[in-house]
Amino acid sequence: MLVNCSKCGKSYGIGERRWKCDCGGYLRLAQTGIFTKAALSTRRPDLWRYREALGVSPAADPVTLGEGFTPLVRSSVGGRELWLKLDYLCPTGSYKDRGSTIMMTQLRSWGVPQIIEDSSGNAGASVAAYAALAGIQCEIYVPASTSAGKIAQILAYGANLVKVPGSREDTADAAWEAAQHTFYASHNWNPWFVAGMKTVAYEIAEQLEWNPPDWVVVPVGGGSLLVGVCAGFQDLLRAGLINRMPRILGVQATACPPVFRAWQAGAPDVKAVDKSPTAAEGISVARPVRGPDVLEAVRQSGGAVTTVDDEEIWSTLEALGAVGVYVEPTSAAAPAAAVRQNGSDLIASTDRVVVVLTGSGLKATDKIVERLFPADASRERGQLATK
Numbered sequence: 028m029l030v031n032c033s034k035c036g037k038s039y040g041i042g043e044r045r046w047k048c049d050c051g052g053y054l055r056l057a058q059t060g061i062f063t064k065a066a067l068s069t070r071r072p073d074l075w076r077y078r079e080a081l082g083v084s085p086a087a088d089p090v091t092l093g094e095g096f097t098p099l100v101r102s103s104v105g106g107r108e109l110w111l112k113l114d115y116l117c118p119t120g121s122y123k124d125r126g127s128t129i130m131m132t133q134l135r136s137w138g139v140p141q142i143i144e145d146s147s148g149n150a151g152a153s154v155a156a157y158a159a160l161a162g163i164q165c166e167i168y169v170p171a172s173t174s175a176g177k178i179a180q181i182l183a184y185g186a187n188l189v190k191v192p193g194s195r196e197d198t199a200d201a202a203w204e205a206a207q208h209t210f211y212a213s214h215n216w217n218p219w220f221v222a223g224m225k226t227v228a229y230e231i232a233e234q235l236e237w238n239p240p241d242w243v244v245v246p247v248g249g250g251s252l253l254v255g256v257c258a259g260f261q262d263l264l265r266a267g268l269i270n271r272m273p274r275i276l277g278v279q280a281t282a283c284p285p286v287f288r289a290w291q292a293g294a295p296d297v298k299a300v301d302k303s304p305t306a307a308e309g310i311s312v313a314r315p316v317r318g319p320d321v322l323e324a325v326r327q328s329g330g331a332v333t334t335v336d337d338e339e340i341w342s343t344l345e346a347l348g349a350v351g352v353y354v355e356p357t358s359a360a361a362p363a364a365a366v367r368q369n370g371s372d373l374i375a376s377t378d379r380v381v382v383v384l385t386g387s388g389l390k391a392t393d394k395i396v397e398r399l400f401p402a403d404a405s406r407e408r409g410q411l412a413t414k
């Protein structure tokens with residue numbers, strides 16, 4: 028098996044410990060194997076049931092917490108019927124565990140002793156958990172503004188935490204600097220992390236009895252989820268396990284829309300944007316690493332990229348609560364777009380729509396309280412003050 032450079036095309040064997048090409052380009056996993064339906068019937072309900080398609084050596088011992096195979100439930104949100112993929116139920120509270128389990132399995136098989144990762148929070152928490160499990164020393168860089176819940180979680184897994192003042196991009200720059208003398212286990216750069224995201228597509232297909240939906244709606248920050256979901260459906264199509272591609276709708280925040288702008292312009296790559304603050308911290312990525320792959324994946328699926336503003340994000344977060352689903356603001360962006368686009372040129376009212384819900388509301392308690400329940404927050408503060 029090989030990884031190939033996205034920029035110069037150079038190939039490397041997967042026995043070689045590296046996270047980018049010598050030329051500086053990001054790497055893609057070459058085509059992997061695929062499982063059979065018959066094999067699946069005897070396997071456990073976690074994402075390692077798709078092992079042949081994950082790009083790790085058959086001899087590698089998985090670093091796993093039983094992640095994957097999250098529920099896919101039919102619900103009604105804001106008057107629209109949606110299939111909700113409850114990926115916030117992964118072991119660390121976000122879908123990032125799908126990437127971390129594969130990436131960390133590969134890193135442990137290489138014998139990597141120590142890693143650096145940077146994140147708006149969820150990837151950091153996920154990588155910290157799987158590094159702890161793998162016995163790999165781990166340092167996580169986060170923006171100083173990251174939700175308190177995510178920071179506590181990273182510390183609980185025993186990682187070294189580095190809070191970087193400034194933007195998400197300042198954090199990435201600081202981690203990049205530091206990674207020059209250790210191993211950069213970045214979810215944005217690592218090709219095995221992206222391979223893990225293919226399992227979202229496999230599960231949706233399997234859970235819908237190999238009859239894919241019309242649309243799969245996902246939030247887009249760095250784009251690993253979108254690229255992986257599209258690649259997963261393409262694997263299934265190529266193997267004849269499904270007979271058509273769903274269209275992929277990528278959703279960004281109006282406050283930080285670099286992929287949306289490139290999509291609208293028909294550009295081949297994504298240019299960095301100046302962003303403003305948004306509650307959707309998980310997709311507040313001004314310069315995604317895999318821009319060309321994200322745009323190509325959307326195009327190949329016949330999909331589109333759209334945006335939602337913070338008002339829609341908050342009102343959808345409340346609508347989800349009303350059907351028993353508690354997600355962080357970032358994760359409300361995708362269902363907000365599905366509801367808004369219902370009956371538009373994109374999503375017909377009869378289309379079957381799956382929405383991936385990426386992160387738990389418990390991650391962002393501080394921000395949810397502040398925005399939706401400020402009276403409760405001040406009452407609590409008042410009580411503390413009178414004690």
Ligand SMILES: *Cc1c(COP(=O)(O)O)cnc(C)c1O
Pocket residue numbers: 121123149150246247248249250251252253309310355357358385386387
């Ligand atoms: C990381 C993250 C995203 C964005 O995923 P990308 O793969 O970077 O596009 C969306 N939602 C949540 C909750 C996240 O943590």
Ligand SMILES: [Zn+2]
Pocket residue numbers: 032033034035036037048049050051052
């Ligand atoms: Zn290269």
